[in-house]
Amino acid sequence: MLPWGQQLLDMCAALLLLLSFAMLSQRRIVTLVNLYAVQGAVLTAATLLLAWRTGERHLYLSAALTIVLKVTFLPWLLRRLLRRLDIYRDSEPRLNVTGTMLVGLLIVVFAFALAQPITRLASTSTRSAIGIAISVVLLAFLMMITRRKAVAQVVGFLSMENGVFFGAMSASYGMPMVVELGVALDVLIAVLVLGVFFFQIREQFDSLDLHHLESLKEHD
């Protein structure tokens, strides 16, 4: 085992966390999609490294799945959607960037606390990254809460899935293949469904701003 392999993996984990924060603060939607693609690429690199170090055959397959789906196809689809729908910037988020960042920091602390029992149990060499995986999931969650544009929320959703995937990788070298395939299929269908959905929203409201979607409330 090469010593720098571990360090490279740790660097990938750190990059993922950094990318999550970048997404949290990014207002331009096209850049957001690009950041998502980069996140996928880092995830692929981490998966490949891990596959090479542990010799787990199925990790190669899941790396291939990641590169096809999350680095190439989904960003392409999202960019195409953005072009067709003419969206550039998100409107003012519900919480300003500084506030969001501060909440994000607290979330990371909380995530590492949450990860402790899991880290103690896991026997993988990457177990120290579990805290980062939980952070990525929770930061994506925060992003979904604070954004108003539908597309930004979707990128948050996808990034959350990346975090979950990274968690599975660092805690147990990935899930059984049949489950991973199923999850990938679901993500793919989810984005296709959303594509259809965006056009429906657009057709109806002439905008993808979610404040149009806030009229169903309880009557007083």
Add this chain to the structure above:
Amino acid sequence: MDLLLLLLLPLLGAAFLAGAGASRRAPEINALFSFGTFAAACALIVHVIRHGDLLLGEQQFFIDPFNVFLVGLTAFVGLTTALFSRPYMRVELAHGRLTPGRLRLYHSMYQLFMFTMLLALTTNNMGLLWVAMEGATLSTVLLVTLYRTPGSLEAGWKYFILCGVGIAQALFGTILLYVAAEKVLGAQGVTALLWTHLDAVKGRLEPKVLALAFVFMLVGYGTKVGLVPLHSWLPDAHAEGPTPISAVLSGLLLNVALYAVVRSKVLVEGSLHSRLPSWLLMGFGLASVVVAALLLWRQRDIKRLFAYSSIEHMGLATFAFGMGGPIANFAALLHMTVHSLTKSSIFFSAGHATQKAGTQVMEHIRGLITLSPTVGWGLMLGSLAIVGVPPFGVFTSEFLILTTAMRVQPWATPILLAALAVAFSAIFSKVQPMVFGESSGRRLPHQPALLPVFVHLAIVLVLGLYIPPYLAHWYRAAAQLIGGR
């Protein structure tokens, strides 16, 4: 073989109807596929009665007392809903609310939805269970937005995002479960997510990680059950989607989601040796019952009213599973069955009533009994059954739950009783004028398809008086399996 047919038929149906779903005969084809699925389910049940539990397909699928009756129930309600939707969707098409293209989407997705639910019920793999649950959300999102009204788009978006986030939490929970299981079952990875294997070694799984896993899975699948405070997608999706979809969402999807929660609870409780999962279930359940009962009063939309009633009843079943023990589990299983049948029958009647009145606002639906006696009686009897009037089956299950609560959780009994009384008066006071009030409307131009309504209510009535031995046996065995206390 039966199992293969059970899963393949709806899948084939989805593929076939994706091509031919816009044709004039599509509703019949849809019903035919549903009938085939139901027949396969019956064959499977007969097989289980003769030969006992099954473990198939390299252990990836299994049938035990807990899921066998749910498979039957799902296939049955799937069939009756397809029969109901046959004339119902034709009228919607005639009213111009739909285009043939959207009808094709509807039929195809309907079958796909049935497939995902049956897959979720029969799979032995906790990972596949997750995949199927997510599939169930995805196949229904576009059905909720079928009418493309602003309200339906909002409901669909809420449904997608809330359930999507929820289900991501459940995936994380599943991963944690896998991490803990791998320790005990070895790293082959193939068996470490199989429920039967996990169940065998649950005592040796690391409790702290499992507790964390359970919280994630409860939040994830609980969102789909509609547990308060994760319920806000449910009334919108029920009110804005087409009525047959409201019926299957309420009658079937909520059950399947609760099934997933209970499956996880069995594993976690076996590992934890503490009552944490039980208390969580009781807390969420009680909150759902109380909040839903209070919100029932404020509803003006007939489908929203019964959607909140679904939250209330799922909360009651969750509470009973939380109490645990043979009688409470038995009651919860019975409650899942009778609620599913009653609620879908109510949505059938309510669908015809709204189609006739041209609105879902209850103030404008009046005098159903004179306009169409069968719709009126269907809605009245269904409402009586759902609020727990004897001798309907809902009364039996609620009675069992309350008496058990009196024994083991006495503090909860007055809260439950008060909530049930509030729900009773809210539903009754709103349904009564709709059925018996004065009306100036004309009689229905089309024949309502109400056979399913009365078949469902008849079964609920029978279950209130007499539970067939096989069913009782399954309930008891499943109650044993679920354990608790």
